[in-house]
Amino acid sequence: MAGSKVKTTTDSGRVRRVAVVGGGLAGLMTVIKLCEAGIPVDLFSLVPVKRSHSVCAQGGINASVNTKGEGDSPRIHFEETVLGGDFLAQQPPCLGMAEAAPNIVFLLDRMGVPFNRTPEGLLDFRRFGGTLYHRTAFAGATTGQQLLYALDEQVRRFETEDVMDGQGVAIPGEKMVHKLEFWDFVQLIMDDAGVTRGLVAQDLKTMEIRAFPAEAVCLATGGPGIIFGRSTQSTICTGIANAIAYKQGAIYGNGEFIQIHPTAIPGADKLRLISESARGEGGRVWVPKNPMDKRDPKEIPEKDRRYFLEDKYPLYKNLVPRDVASREIFAICYGENAGIMGRNEVYLDLTHKPEAELRKKLAGILEIYEKFVGVDPYHNPMKVFPAVHYSMGGMWVDFERDARGSLKVGSPRNHATNLTGLYNVGESDYQYHGANRLGANSLLSTIYGGMVTGPAIATYYDNLDKSAYDLPDTFFDKAAKSEQKKYDRLAASDGTENPYQLHKELGELMLRDCTIERHNGVLDKVIEKIGEFEDRYTNIKAVDTGGKANQALPFARHLEGMLILARVIAQGARNRDECRGAHYKPDLDDKNPKAVNPVGRDDKNWLRSTLAKWGGRDGAQSKVEFIREFDYSIGSQSIHVTDEVDVSLKDLQKRDYTKKKAAFAADAPAPNKADESASSAPLNK
């Protein structure tokens, strides 16, 4: 495998590597594809890649394998994905993804992922939001963990394989994958022509700052959930890598689209997710008709319960898309004050399902509830509330269409950012999920993204006319020195602001005012407040000056990035005067009788990507420029990009999940297989 025809060394014999930053699913899949193409990799990660945030994914991964006799197909999966995303997703990559999905799940299966099985030994599939089909493959309720482990194992195998030279002879001491775990990416290195030639990173144990040449750099650095303080994301998900690249000129797309998951358990350190799979397996959401009902929820009879999602959405019931479900729960709790005991909580109830079945399919998440709340969810309805979960937005990346309108695999444009030689993939990119992601589509998009990013970089690598490894050492030393200086300056900061405290305040602000419901007047204040935080940041205190495993200084650096992206998110939200997917302004809602300007989804003005460009600083405060078009180059090609969304494959349509009949012809499962696991199951079986 290793040592195909690619030229892995320079004329002077140095091994030519690609740097992949991020070892979640997207990064690892990219690494595997690069290695299969014979290209050696330096793999950077904040934590051992096996501990990346992807481990958190619970529910499953979508693929229209259609083993349940429902007539599901990749075409339907594609259509539901773009409808779910309220038409802001780029359609060609979405089609490519839906078509590749069955083989991706088969591949994972071959890698040994212990997917749940049917009695015949086939892969089992469950339901997820935004579809009526059983399309989600799952490994208990820790699917992300199992997928990540499978890719981690394959990458570990490449860690033991030698790099081959042109003659097919192993180069001593050089392995296909060189892992740099506990390393923090701090800067891209670009030459005078604006081509990415490597990166600077910091060892988080020794605090050493070092420059690494690389033929290309790929960021696969995940989401930015920690900007909102507490979220369902891992605490390492600060979005820093994207903030750094953005500051160096990479365009950020659709930042304002942040997914709020309807069902999480509040916690002092984190909001822990109870996966949509709980509803996919029949979980029902309800509140007591009388919010002050003091009875134990098990004692509250059917007639005194309000299944508000089932009432309003008779077809999709509890499995409407996440933006819809979150807003309904929000409306119940804030709008009507009808949450349990008037608090911000609703019931998520699985108690009507047999315990043995739940243990096989959902143990992973029910265990989380049991461990963190101390209540047995097999026999007691869970109490949940929405939480920040996922970023649809991320770095702008390109794609190339093939003749059918799908993605042309192997094109160096796929997942290329506007900075030549810089790629981006996974939750950190922007293109697959539009205004709202469907459940179980993220694991898919990360892996599919990796499967096309690897070959894209391989093409780019093969066609480079100059190697980063031929550049003088002084070029790289300069970059490392300049970062070292910045770090030393940070270490010497003797202001009064504790960065952890400042972050807490940022999180509280963003969570309260920039999530489910957005009001322009409030957003103006949020933006002002972010400016104040940026001012306060200049008065930061280095609370730790230790030379070993210093966490406070890297955290301060991440905080600077969070402030930058917080502004991109908030200003993007302020600008976008419409309601689309997760971005919702009650004042503009065409279904809100009290709306000031009920435009709803405004395709005429806003069927376009938000493109944010770093605009420098005004004093301490960062500036964003929102642009409509730009040019970038790759090899000798110059490419003109606009903010137009490619909607060439599926016509626009109104997004309405309230109907009694399927929203569009394709999404009705074949009648021979009615939807059994939906929430129509009788209570108290």
Add this chain to the structure above:
Amino acid sequence: MAEENKRPITFRIKRSLDGNRDSSTWEEFEVPWEPQMNVISALMAIQRKPKTKEGRETPPVVWEQACLEEVCGSCTMLINGKVRQACTALIDSLSPNGEPVTIEPMTKFPLVRDLIVDRTRMFENLKRAKAWIFIDGTHSLGPGPRVAPEVQEEAYSLSRCMTCGCCVEACPNVNDASPFMGPAVLSQVRLFNLHPSGKMNAGERLDAVMGEGGVADCGKAQNCVQVCPKEIPLTESIAVIGRDTMKRALFGWLLK
């Protein structure tokens, strides 16, 4: 904890700024009680206000963390003497009446600083044991082999290992004087040797755990199963691998 007991909780934390265990010192911190408090949220509060109980400023405590749902394995440490993840260590059950909580780094791995240790060894063992399936490539080759639901359930229970190190920490046979690999990797060998295509390389994996520091060094103390946060049947795995390596040692040359 009842509302009236919301007094501050004392945390005794073993610290070392330079990673030298011999010069480790204990520091005490006081953190106000809050609902759903766990060891992580307490450590976070200390970051925001890094002052000891006596009011002395000190660098914030450092530790590893990521998912906070007990699925990544990062935040493993000794809490009140027991090895476990800090995220699931809820204060109300550790300190029902406001008792102090003790926190220390694991002892079986090289210390980096404060609560951070270096677990590289565990990942190296996975390399040595070839803990992966040898797939032909990532191109489309159709579905994998069929698997009976019972086999899937067995594999899944083994596959939840987070490489967190609890079992290694609790094992009396892992110590400075012994090269024993510890339980986790042995259970991984069982996992891959169970898989229909993983079986094809079963011999190589067994070889890797037969030599020095391999399965034979297990002293059957059974501590590992008791501390595994994912309830992985580690002793059962060790028994299976013990049997398989024995068979291989006796008859391996015949099977070659």
